[in-house]
Amino acid sequence: MNLFVFGLGYSVMTLVRRHRDRFTRVAGTVRTAGKAAALRAEGIAAHVFDGTSGGDEALLADLAAADALILSAPPGQAGDPALAAYGEAIAAAPRLIWIGYLSTIGVYGDRAGGRVDETAEPRPTNERLRRRVEAERAWLALGARTGKTVAIFRIAGIYGPGRNALVDLAAGTAHRIVKPGQVFNRIHVDDIAAVLAAALERAAPGAVYNLADDEPAPPQDVVAHAARLLGVAPPPEVPFEEADLSPMARSFWGANKRVSNQRIREELGVTLAYPTYREGLAALLAAGEGRTALPAEA
Template structure:
């Protein structure tokens, strides 16, 4: 299989590495030429799509792709991939599967109540509204061009180097308290598992919540991470005293519990890390966190 990934960030690169290990030919995009060279050292093929321009080879890559994954954020002008490459993607002769990595933020705030894929998207901030609009644009594009498009709504992503354990090691972990606040999370390796399963079982127009099984207060996760390391957790701090940026505060403006039954029942996915406990334990066993 030839897979092209727009956006070789944390999730995109993890998916690329997993698919490459399975024998797929994977190419993706990064924003600068320097990142192309860094990924080449890791045996990953990359093209520039960003501030340094657009690599002309992307057109040929798309023409030869069996599957396409979009892992770049939209902006005020809409989805940048559709804006730049809608014609080439529609004309790609072998393309049968498109995946779009979105966010559970499109559901907005539900004050801790449960939501699932049937819950209407009611985004409450600009970034989530742009995501919801991009979802609909890709779904409409797939329907118009007879290409199966799949939307993956991701919870808070963590993994090696991006976890409460890593934050404890850097001295940046905080226990911010907002009564009643809960989040879902998802280990980056489990995102890759879900993409694998969808590639094997495509369904045009599918939307999947890609989350763990246990939404939890954020301070509980930091406390558990500290316990794994045998260190004291950082002191509790109220939300109003945390000095968060506007973006940081926006995460605490929404509280919901997100169901993931569909990815388990339809795609047959068994999460390697069904809760933050398994995920953090595995990362700690890999020597992540303060020593």
């Protein structure tokens, strides 16, 4: 299988590195020449794409040779960048039969702590999420028009190597913000890779899948658990109203829901390696996460 990716970032590169034997060729886009050079050293045909310009002949050749396409770049004000610049080439790609669009569970909006699954209608609460919903619909429409399988993957908060509460504690950047009743789902990046690998074979045309763990939990509990694992004192609790948050970060806290992952288990046959943050943090600790930046006595 030849894979093309718009946005060779953290999650998709985990898929590529964990399942490299699945792919004859991997190509895709990044935003800088330096990152493109680093990926080429790994055997990946990386192209620089600024999100606006099209017509790169080498990129078009790799698109035409692709059997599967993953889109992980977020939409901009002008819509989905890959669709805007290369939509016609994608629709006409002769070998392309499978397209996966990586979205966010944020499109469900606020459910006052209630459960939500893939049958729920999106309730985007800001322009950024409205653009996400529009991009989802545009890719599904392309699939319906061309007969290519298009699947949507709505992803919870991502953590994994280098991006977790252990690392934040070691760096002194962890915060324990408390908003009563607030919970978040999250998902380990290795589980994202496992879902995408399964979906390449089993995803139904037009399907939507939630990528989330089994236990939505208060964020302060995750930080406190990470501190216990490291044997350090957790940071003090900070009431949400007093927290120093950017407008984007504050918008995340405005949505409170419990996201079901039943469909990835029943339809894709995926068993999460890290069903809760406890298993995920324990594995990351065993791999050395969060230890190097701590004082020697810790």
